């Protein structure tokens with residue numbers, strides 16, 4: 191029996207993961223006719239994130255791509271490395287464009303019910319998955335959630351925990367100072383006193399760019415420190431004092447970079463997705479592409495009448511690489527910058543992106559590893575051996 195509080199699927203959380211899954215379920219032919227409840231505190235498009243990712247294929251939502259770069263550069267004190275990408279392109283999507291399109295599709299679909307409410311918890315009761323909200327309980331065959339930490343989160347094994355935290359300004363200048371064909375992936379020409387620190391520059395035209403001051407460190411810094419970092423960088427690199435540009439938009443974020451192994455399920459028939467599913471790559475913070483892959487795998491499984499994938503972790507060897515790099519980012523920021531220097535000096539950028547996407551073969555991994563200083567990695571293996579020997 192179907193009541194107005196029971197659905198085939200509940201999608202709890204309408205951020206990158208929840209929206210991507212709604213879109214895919216609506217598009218999948220075998221899933222036509224299934225009812226969906228989409229829940230979030232706020233179901234309106236908000237510009238609060240700029241999602242960047244790389245791809246070597248046709249991107250399914252290419253009409254939503256705000257800008258694409260063919261050339262990436264990485265800058266160090268003594269040298270800059272710049273390369274035109276061969277197979278890959280670096281893209282960015284604005285969260286308001288992405289959520290605007292998918293929320294509109296959902297609103298126009300007779301299969302989707304939308305609810306603005308606080309999600310309070312999940313359970314499996316009397317044969318159904320249950321979501322408790324400020325609006326009461328709702329049940330479904332399966333729930334996909336990206337809103338709450340899985341139970342027992344604080345007890346999951348954790349040796350390395352860093353934050354990737356940043357503040358970004360979208361600035362507009364009156365003079366043409368940016369090259370919209372080249373994104374600065376990492377510029378390490380900034381003080382390294384609070385952890386590995388770099389600036390990320392995404393120019394959208396000659397006169398406007400998103401500039402993000404980013405750190406990998408255990409603690410966030412004050413708003414004033416981000417502001418100072420951004421002002422000094424923009425003045426030094428582009429010759430622009432604070433009164434020479436307008437700040438059109440600001441973005442702030444904290445992304446966990448840690449070796450915790452997240453469970454695939456919250457409880458029976460309730461599946462974790464997105465950041466709450468541990469999809470953030472521990473050594474880089476990139477999550478968006480992994481969310482796309484995971485939500486596609488969920489929709490494909492549902493279309494075949496199967497359960498979603500029970501294992502969403504990266505393959506073992508990539509978990510070990512992430513752990514070793516994370517160890518160095520955590521323990522020795524100065525050495526970590528040297529590792530990045532050698533990595534970008536000695537490898538084609540396409541191969542680095544392929545490696546970070548976990549699409550390389552083992553022999554290619556070995557060549558990448560041989561290009562960076564090996565001593566810090568041996569030290570990391572020694573310190574992390576208890577994790578490496580127990581499945582990472």
Ligand SMILES: Cc1cc2nc3c(=O)[nH]c(=O)nc-3n(C[C@H](O)[C@H](O)[C@H](O)COP(=O)(O)OP(=O)(O)OC[C@H]3O[C@@H](n4cnc5c(N)ncnc54)[C@H](O)[C@@H]3O)c2cc1C
Pocket residue numbers: 202203204205206207208229230231232238239240241242243307308309310336337338441442443444445463464465466475476477478479481
């Ligand atoms: C500013 C920023 C920029 C980023 N840029 C990139 C990038 O360039 N590339 C990349 O790969 N990754 C990036 N990330 C990391 C990651 O891709 C994003 O965090 C992404 O949004 C994660 O998707 P998600 O669905 O897991 O979480 P979210 O997008 O945060 O969605 C979670 C949703 O759940 C809702 N919610 C939470 N709790 C409750 C509750 N109790 N009740 C009701 N609703 C609730 C929230 O309102 C939210 O809409 C960025 C992260 C941030 C913070």
